Each structure stands twice: as C-alpha cells, then as structure tokens.
Amino acid sequence: MIGGPQGSGINASAEVFAKACSRAGLRVYANIEYHSNIMGKHSFYRVRVGDEDVRSYRDNTDILVALDHETLAGDGDHRRWATHFGHLHQLNEGGGVIYDSEIDFDPSQSGRPELRFYPVPFMEIIKKALEEVGKGEQARRYEVMKNTVGLGASLALCDYPFDLVGEVIRGQFKGKRSEVGELNVRAARLAFDHVRDNFDADGFPYTLKPGPEPKARILAKGYEIAAIAKLKAGCALQTYYPISPATDESVFLEKHQREYGLLVVQCEDEISSINMAVGASHMGVRASTATSGPGFALMVEGIGFASITEAPGPVLVLYQRGGPSTGLPTRQEQGDLLFALHPAQGDFPHIVTAPGDLRETYQDIFSAFNWAERYQLPVIVLSDKKLAAIYTTIDKLELKYDQIDRGALFTGSEWTSVDAKGPNDGHAANGNGHGNGELKEYLRYALTKDGISPRSRPGIQGGRFWSTTDEHDPDGHITEGVEMRVAMMRKRMGKLALVAKAIPQDQQFTLHGAADAELTIVAWGSTKGTVLDSIKVLEAEGKKINFLQCRLMRPFPAQAVGDILRNAKRVVCIEENYSGQLATHIAAETGFLIKDRINKFDGRPFSEDEMIAAIRGALAGKTEAVVTNVR
Amino acid sequence: MSVSAPVKLTIKDYKSELHNDWCPGCGDFGILTGIQMALAQLQLDPDKVAMFSGIGCSGKTPHYINAYGFHTLHGRVLPVATGGRLANTALTVIALGGDGDGYGIGAGYFVNTGRRNLDFTYLVHNNNVYGLTKGQASPTLSKGKRTKSMPEQAIQDGINPIAMAVAAGYTFIARAYALDPKHCAQIIARAIQHKGSALVDVLQTCPTYNDLYTKEWYEGADLPEKKSRLYKLEERGYDGKVQDPSDPEEIVAKKAAAVARSYEREPIPIGVYYEALLPTYEDEIYKRIPSLKDTPLVEMDTFHRDVTPLLEAMR
Numbered sequence: 001m002i003g004g005p006q007g008s009g010i011n012a013s014a015e016v017f018a019k020a021c022s023r024a025g026l027r028v029y030a031n032i033e034y035h036s037n038i039m040g041k042h043s044f045y046r047v048r049v050g051d052e053d054v055r056s057y058r059d060n061t062d063i064l065v066a067l068d069h070e071t072l073a074g075d076g077d078h079r080r081w082a083t084h085f086g087h088l089h090q091l092n093e094g095g096g097v098i099y100d101s102e103i104d105f106d107p108s109q110s111g112r113p114e115l116r117f118y119p120v121p122f123m124e125i126i127k128k129a130l131e132e133v134g135k136g137e138q139a140r141r142y143e144v145m146k147n148t149v150g151l152g153a154s155l156a157l158c159d160y161p162f163d164l165v166g167e168v169i170r171g172q173f174k175g176k177r178s179e180v181g182e183l184n185v186r187a188a189r190l191a192f193d194h195v196r197d198n199f200d201a202d203g204f205p206y207t208l209k210p211g212p213e214p215k216a217r218i219l220a221k222g223y224e225i226a227a228i229a230k231l232k233a234g235c236a237l238q239t240y241y242p243i244s245p246a247t248d249e250s251v252f253l254e255k256h257q258r259e260y261g262l263l264v265v266q267c268e269d270e271i272s273s274i275n276m277a278v279g280a281s282h283m284g285v286r287a288s289t290a291t292s293g294p295g296f297a298l299m300v301e302g303i304g305f306a307s308i309t310e311a312p313g314p315v316l317v318l319y320q321r322g323g324p325s326t327g328l329p330t331r332q333e334q335g336d337l338l339f340a341l342h343p344a345q346g347d348f349p350h351i352v353t354a355p356g357d358l359r360e361t362y363q364d365i366f367s368a369f370n371w372a373e374r375y376q377l378p379v380i381v382l383s384d385k386k387l388a389a390i391y392t393t394i395d396k397l398e399l400k401y402d403q404i405d406r407g408a409l410f411t412g413s414e415w416t417s418v419d420a421k422g423p424n425d426g427h428a429a430n431g432n433g434h435g436n437g438e439l440k441e442y443l444r445y446a447l448t449k450d451g452i453s454p455r456s457r458p459g460i461q462g463g464r465f466w467s468t469t470d471e472h473d474p475d476g477h478i479t480e481g482v483e484m485r486v487a488m489m490r491k492r493m494g495k496l497a498l499v500a501k502a503i504p505q506d507q508q509f510t511l512h513g514a515a516d517a518e519l520t521i522v523a524w525g526s527t528k529g530t531v532l533d534s535i536k537v538l539e540a541e542g543k544k545i546n547f548l549q550c551r552l553m554r555p556f557p558a559q560a561v562g563d564i565l566r567n568a569k570r571v572v573c574i575e576e577n578y579s580g581q582l583a584t585h586i587a588a589e590t591g592f593l594i595k596d597r598i599n600k601f602d603g604r605p606f607s608e609d610e611m612i613a614a615i616r617g618a619l620a621g622k623t624e625a626v627v628t629n630v631r
Numbered sequence: 632m633s634v635s636a637p638v639k640l641t642i643k644d645y646k647s648e649l650h651n652d653w654c655p656g657c658g659d660f661g662i663l664t665g666i667q668m669a670l671a672q673l674q675l676d677p678d679k680v681a682m683f684s685g686i687g688c689s690g691k692t693p694h695y696i697n698a699y700g701f702h703t704l705h706g707r708v709l710p711v712a713t714g715g716r717l718a719n720t721a722l723t724v725i726a727l728g729g730d731g732d733g734y735g736i737g738a739g740y741f742v743n744t745g746r747r748n749l750d751f752t753y754l755v756h757n758n759n760v761y762g763l764t765k766g767q768a769s770p771t772l773s774k775g776k777r778t779k780s781m782p783e784q785a786i787q788d789g790i791n792p793i794a795m796a797v798a799a800g801y802t803f804i805a806r807a808y809a810l811d812p813k814h815c816a817q818i819i820a821r822a823i824q825h826k827g828s829a830l831v832d833v834l835q836t837c838p839t840y841n842d843l844y845t846k847e848w849y850e851g852a853d854l855p856e857k858k859s860r861l862y863k864l865e866e867r868g869y870d871g872k873v874q875d876p877s878d879p880e881e882i883v884a885k886k887a888a889a890v891a892r893s894y895e896r897e898p899i900p901i902g903v904y905y906e907a908l909l910p911t912y913e914d915e916i917y918k919r920i921p922s923l924k925d926t927p928l929v930e931m932d933t934f935h936r937d938v939t940p941l942l943e944a945m946r
Contacts, residue, residue: 022946023946217946218942218945218946219946220942220945228938228941228942231938231941232936232938234933234934234936235933236718236929236931236933237718237928239714256941258919258920260936261920261922261923261931263717263916263920263923263928265713267710267743268740268742268743269739271707271710272707272710272713272739272740272743273710275704275707275710275711275714276710276711276713276714276717277714278703278711278714279683279703279710279711279712279713279714279715279718280714280715280717280718280928281714282701282715283714283715283718283719283722284718284719284929285718285719285928285929285933286933287714287718301704301707302704302707305703305704305707309701404934457719457929458678458679458680458699458715458722459679459699459721459722459929460678461678462678463678464677464678464697464698464699465699466647466693466694466699466701466702467701467702468694468701469686469703469704470702475649476700477649477694478691478694478702
C-alpha cells in the first residue's frame with residue numbers, strides 16, 4: 001500500500017509496481033481510494049499480488065509506503081471530525097513501514113511499535129539521483145519523484161528483482177520524457193540500494209518472487225476495457241459530460257479517436273449527451289455515452305425518448321458512485337440499480353445489465369450495441385467506481401465477441417405491402433387511412449409479428465419516416481387513438497420477452513458453486529470477485545456455500561432465479577447499498593423475499609476480510625450492516 | 632414515394648398527407664409554407680433532409696413536411712439535431728422549436744450550440760406565449776405585458792434572442808415574419824445555404840392566446856398612419872455580412888451593429904442581422920479525423936477495428 005497527498009504520484013508508483021508484478025507472471029489486483037479533490041487530500045493505493053487469481057483486496061497490508069504524516073496517523077490532528085486514522089493499524093504483524101525520514105514521526109509513539117520501520121531520506125536520494133546527471137541543485141523541482149523513491153525502497157524490502165521494475169518505469173516515460181524516465185530509474189535504484197545497505201532487509205518476513213509462468217497477462221483498468229469494448233463494437237460517437245468516476249472512459253476514447261475514427265463530443269451537460277447520442281442512433285450510427293449517478297439523473301428523459309421512438313441505442317455505461325445527490329463523488333456504491341431499472345415516466349422497454357468483472361464488462365458492452373440495434377431500445381450497462389478504477393490482470397479478453405448484429409434493416413428494395421401489415425394493422429387501427437392491405441410505402445413503426453419494425457435511417461431512398469415522443473401510429477405520426485395506443489404499447493413492451501429469450505443464459509445469471517449449499521449468497525456487479533475469493537477461503541474450511549450472481553437486470557430471469565432461491569436452504573443478499581436494491585428487485589420479479597441482507601454503504605467496497613466475516617455472520621444467523629474498519 | 636433528383640421539385644413534394652391540427656390562422660402555417668418553399672427553392676431531395684423539432688405546437692411541424700422528421704423532447708431539439716448532424720454530414724439538418732423551447736427550457740443548448748458553429752439551421756417560432764399549454768408568458772414576452780390568457784402581467788423581462796445568438800457565436804442570425812412566407816422562405820433558404828450554425832427567429836402570431844402581438848398589430852392597423860411595425864434590414868441599406876472573416880475588428884463591428892439593431896422596437900427589423908463564414912465544428916472534426924470529410928460517420932466502417940495495439944500496451 002502506498003499513501004500520500006493527492007498529486008504526489010502514488011498512482012504512478014503503485015501502477016509501476018503492479019505492472020512489474022504482472023509482467024513477471026503474477027496476478028495483480030489493485031484499487032485506489034481518493035478524495036474529490038485535485039491536490040493535497042489523502043489518497044492511497046492498494047496492490048495485492050498472488051500466484052493465483054486475486055479478485056479483491058485485503059484489509060491489511062505487508063508493506064506501507066507513507067509519503068506524508070497523514071498516511072501514518074490520519075487527519076485527526078487538523079480536522080474537527082477525523083476522516084481517517086492513518087494506515088498503521090492496517091499492517092500485518094511484522095509488516096514494514098517505509099516513510100520519509102523528514103516526516104516528524106516517532107515509531108515508538110505510533111501505537112504499533114512492533115512493526116518494522118524504515119525511515120528513508122526521500123529528498124536526499126532524489127538529490128543524489130540528480131547529482132549523477134549534473135542537476136543536483138534542482139532537487140526541489142523533482143520532489144514528485146518521492147513516489148519513485150518509495151517504490152524502489154519497497155522493492156528492496158520484499159526482495160523483488162529490480163530489473164523487472166526499471167523496464168516498466170522506462171515504459172511509462174516514452175519519447176521526449178525518456179530522460180525523466182532514466183532519472184526515475186536512478187532514484188528507484190538508489191532507494192533500493194539504500195534500503196539494502198542500511199537495513200536488515202533480509203529479515204523481512206514477506207518476500208515477493210516472480211511467478212512460475214512469466215507470461216505477460218493484460219493488466220487493465222475497468223474503464224479501459226469498457227472503452228475497448230465500445231471500439232470493438234463499432235461505436236461511432238461517444239458523448240459525455242465530465243463526471244467522476246465516468247470521465248476516464250471518454251477521455252481514453254478521445255485519446256484514440258484519431259486512429260479509430262470514433263467521434264468523442266464533450267457536451268454542455270448530460271441532457272445534451274444523451275440526446276445527442278439518441279439523435280445519432282436514429283441517424284444510423286452506433287452511439288454511446290458514459291456517466292455517473294448525478295449525470296444519469298439528468299439523462300433520464302432521453303432514455304424514455306429513445307425507448308418510445310425505438311431508437312437503436314444508445315448504449316449508456318452508468319458508473320455508480322456514492323449517492324444520493326452529489327454524495328461521495330469518488331467512492332463506491334451499488335446504489336443506482338432501482339433507478340436504472342425505472343429511470344423515466346411511463347412503462348417502456350430498455351435493457352439493464354450489470355457485469356461483475358472486466359471480462360464481463362467487455363462482453364456486456366460489446367453485446368449491448370447488438371441488442372440496442374436488434375431490439376431498437378436503449379441499453380444501460382451498470383458499472384461502478386470500483387469496476388472503473390480497479391487495475392487487475394486478465395487472463396484473456398474474449399475477443400471472440402466480435403459478431404456484429406445490426407438487426408432488421410430497411411434497405412429500400414425488399415419492402416412489400418405484406419411486410420408492413422402487422423396483426424393490428426387493420427383499417428380502423430391506423431388513423432391515417434393506411435393499413436388497408438394496399439400499402440406500398442415503408443412504415444417505420446409497422447406492427448410486425450414480433451414487434452420489430454425494420455429500421456431505416458435518414459438518407460435512405462424511400463425509407464422516409466417520422467418519429468415522435470408522443471404515442472404514434474405506424475407512420476410515426478401522433479395518435480391518441482385507443483386501439484393504436486394498445487397496439488404500440490404491446491409492440492414495444494413485447495420486445496422484452498424477445499430479449500429475454502435471445503440473451504444467452506450465462507449473460508443473464510450464474511450460479512457459482514454446487515447446487516446443494518448450506519448458504520446461497522446473492523450478489524451483483526463488482527462484488528463478484530470479492531464473493532468468489534471469500535467463498536474460496538471458507539470452502540477450505542469445509543463450508544458449503546454457493547453464489548448466485550445476477551447480471552441481466554432487465555429483462556430479469558425471474559423464473560430461473562426464483563427457482564434457485566426457492567430451492568436454496570438459506571439465502572443472504574449482499575450489496576454495497578443501504579437498502580438491498582437487488583433483494584427488492586428480486587422480490588418484485590420473483591415474489592421471493594430475501595430477508596437476510598448484508599449491506600455496506602460507507603462508500604468503500606467490501607474487502608475480502610469484511611466479506612468473509614459477513615458470510616460467517618450469515619452462516620451463524622446474524623446479518624447486519626458492514627462498516628469499513630476505519631480505526 | 633422516392634423522388635429522383637432530375638425531376639423539378641415543387642412545394643407539393645414537401646407536403647405530407649397528414650391532417651393539420653393547428654388553430655385556424657396560426658402563424659405556424661406561414662413558417663411551414665416558408666420551409667417548404669425554401670426546400671423547393673433549393674431543390675433538396677426529401678430523403679436527404681432531416682427535420683428535428685421540440686415540443687409544442689411548432690414541434691408538430693416535421694409531421695407536415697415530406698422529409699425525415701424527428702419530433703423530440705421539450706427544449707432538447709438542438710442536442711438531438713447535433714447528434715444527427717454529426718452522424719451524417721451529407722444531409723441537410725434543420726432544427727426548429729418554439730420560443731419557450733429554445734430560449735427557456737432549452738436556453739443552455741441554444742447558447743452552447745452557437746459555440747460549436749455546426750453546419751445546420753435552427754428556426755424558432757417566436758410568438759411570446761406557450762400556446763399548447765394555453766397561453767402562459769414565454770421567455771420573449773416583455774415585463775409588464777399581459778395577454779388575455781394570463782392571470783397576471785409578466786413579472787420578469789423577456790430576453791433578446793438576436794443579441795443572445797450574437798454572443799453565443801451563431802454565424803448566421805436573422806429574423807423573419809411568419810405572415811410573410813415569401814420573405815420568410817428567402818431567409819430560411821439563405822440560412823440553410825449558410826455554412827455554419829444559422830438562427831432564424833421567426834416572429835409569429837398566436838391568434839388564440841396572444842391578443843397583443845396580432846397580425847393587425849404587426850401591420851400597424853392601430854397606428855394613425857397604418858404603417859407596418861416591421862421593416863426589412865436590406866431595404867434600409869443594412870448589410871450584416873462580414874466581408875473579411877479573418878478580420879476580428881470587422882467581426883466585432885458587425886456583431887455590435889447586429890446587437891444595436893436587435894434592440895430597435897417599432898419598427899422591428901427583419902432580415903439578416905449578421906453573417907460570417909467562420910470555421911465550422913465539422914471543419915475542426917475533419918482536422919482530427921480527415922476521412923470524415925469524404926465519408927460521413929454513418930458510412931464509415933467502424934466494425935473492423937484492430938484493438939490489439941491497445942491491449943498490447945497493457946501488457
């Protein structure tokens with residue numbers, strides 16, 4: 001773990017460390033906690049490394065690198081209500097604390113005198129590195145390299161081969177900045193040597209060795225995978241309004257818009273973002289947007305608009321964060337499920353899916369574009385701050401998800417009067433005197449058998465149509481007629497049943513583990529990895545637990561989920577929100593009420609330890625809210 | 632129904648068969664005719680025209696036009712039309728809406744659209760009232776005015792859309808009068824032809840709810856000399872066109888002149904207030920993605936992208 005004030009580069013050093021481990025064949029799971037602040041407030045980055053898959057973080061750490069006093073002792077000394085109490089309490093027994101020797105800190109007064117403390121003269125080392133290249137007097141300008149010093153020092157402590165890291169550092173500083181890269185390698189090396197020479201690092205109980213299979217896996221963040229899925233799916237337009245933690249995805253796409261010919265538009269607000277994307281979808285391109293709760297709250301009318309006009313999109317990635325209102329802008333919560341399920345007035349069809357990890361994020365976002373066009377409706381992919389920001393190894397990204405399906409298209413040649421005739425397309429049903437069986441022209445909202453009307457787009461000869469957010473007839477003109485209203489509602493809502501049938505079961509839900517378990521955990525989204533890691537630990541103790549991961553939220557696989565739950569011995573629903581929104585949704589969809597709910601709503605994701613303790617509690621018949629141990 | 636290009640298109644070709652439900656004598660009819668006349672004048676293929684509208688009486692306009700028509704949300708017509716335009720730059724995009732739609736609920740989009748200078752046209756049906764909800768004050772009604780449908784006088788002042796458009800960055804700013812469809816059509820045709828964001832604020836009567844600014848009022852029937860309360864800018868030697876768009880001083884001078892004219896009351900100037908050929912949003916996009924210049928986004932093959940370089944960089 002590395003902690004320091006925002007702007008001090010803890011991300012860079014944690015990510016270099018993570019990458020060096022990944023390249024050496026180890027598996028990595030790294031996550032960041034940061035404030036909604038540009039510079040100065042406390043942030044910290046955890047990196048967990050293992051030979052086997054790691055999908056969650058632990059409460060405690062073996063090594064802490066502290067760039068400032070607050071990382072050690074918290075902010076109680078300068079805030080009326082302390083935000084946190086530092087990280088010393090989160091060190092494993094015998095763990096090591098590397099800190100800047102300029103920090104006014106007395107280990108004997110720390111409350112953890114048994115830990116191993118390694119005061120390192122950060123600035124001196126930076127100065128030395130600069131002296132080696134004749135820039136000794138510029139040390140203060142390079143203060144930001146403290147993060148690199150911390151990185152070098154921690155590598156020495158866990159006896160990790162330095163060369164693996166040097167290469168990664170150089171990779172971070174390419175082109176013009178390669179000189180700075182070399183400087184960072186020097187600083188890291190000097191810190192590495194300093195710890196080796198001045199401390200008994202050999203006695204440190206935690207070591208890190210390159211993995212058995214030194215093949216490079218992909219080490220990615222969730223928002224990068226989301227962006228890549230959009231590129232692969234043929235997304236042509238991404239609109240966005242800056243908001244944490246969704247912005248990164250759009251900025252990543254914008255960075256690559258020239259090479260991939262994907263247009264990224266920064267809008268004046270989220271209302272504009274969604275409506276631009278709806279306009280572009282109707283115009284025939286694959287369009288998408290990304291936002292977080294507060295932005296989504298503005299977008300909702302656009303979702304109703306897209307749905308009633310049967311727009312073939314857009315795809316919306318909703319990165320949940322702590323609510324309500326502005327809430328906790330940079331913190332974790334699964335608090336927008338019910339909102340995403342019912343975002344706007346009236347009854348209308350849309351798809352909501354909630355991938356549980358990076359692999360599923362790729363699959364669901366890629367598929368979302370196909371679903372949007374095939375069923376002509378908007379699709380919401382629920383992600384969250386944690387999924388957006390975790391930096392983790394992926395064995396392989398299933399790029400086999402490459403089948404593009406643009407749905408039924410009107411091309412201008414094959415249209416016949418028979419095709420336009422829907423089950424209700426009788427004379428009386430159509431207010432404009434059409435529908436008498438003699439139709440020759442294209443009808444955008446033709447009442448077809450399956451409710452899908454082949455779509456045209458502006459510019460297509462003979463495919464002209466109208467579209468309105470009012471209730472409408474097959475022409476797309478406004479109607480308030482009873483028969484047409486009923487027919488159109490059935491046409492639109494009926495599409496949900498088609499979607500439910502078409503989406504593969506493994507993209508709808510997964511029952512992990514044996515069918516006969518003493519406890520069935522129900523969870524969704526980014527807690528997936530934490531639940532799986534926890535079950536692994538508990539299974540080793542002989543506990544029989546399985547895990548129902550809900551993924552497709554609308555249309556909801558009510559029958560299958562209901563059957564699993566009704567056959568379960570005991571069920572607990574674990575969520576990172578206050579009320580248990582999935583449990584509420586399941587009750588509404590299946591009639592099965594999950595009374596045992598474990599909720600965490602403190603803005604921090606479950607650690608593996610917290611999850612294990614919660615499950616143990618559930619096994620013992622005790623379910624209560626979980627609060628991160630901040631003391 | 633499709634019309635091939637060589638045939639001479641007439642106003643009839645731009646009329647849809649739908650029964651019109653506007654009130655008799657509504658100013659919307661004049662604007663509708665003005666649009667159809669302009670489309671015929673420019674001989675635009677109906678299949679290559681996309682009309683976008685907001686919500687309200689004016690929002691129904693696309694339904695009466697034989698072209699691709701999108702009747703969208705209240706106040707959001709500009710973002711929707713922007714998305715449409717970005718997706719297919721080969722089409723003519725016309726957005727329209729009421730004064731409440733554009734200058735009230737949609738004011739943010741009105742301003743930010745001007746900043747972009749996307750190549751499309753925005754027509755505002757400006758009748759000073761919210762017609763479809765039975766005559767409340769719109770954002771263009773002046774303080775202290777009260778139409779017969781209002782329980783009280785307007786408590787806040789109206790905005791000046793022309794001056795706002797100048798400040799926002801529209802590069803073609805004009806005003807027309809709905810009951811002079813011929814002149815209106817000329818202005819709309821020029822707006823469509825203009826390369827950049829064009830605003831046409833169309834003064835419009837609402838015979839049902841606005842008893843202040845009626846046909847008679849605009850015609851000056853109540854004035855002793857019975858003189859129209861409108862005059863045409865071009866007839867008084869006013870030229871709002873920037874001759875040298877690379878000259879910032881000329882731009883400022885022309886903008887200042889346009890703003891000064893926009894505050895004239897009785898008579899109210901109609902015609903083109905300001906016009907400048909400046910780089911459009913599309914021009915900026917083409918600099919970043921040159922292939923879009925010849926191939927609209929909708930025609931581009933976005934389905935065979937090789938993402939392996941991105942994944943390789945993550946190893």
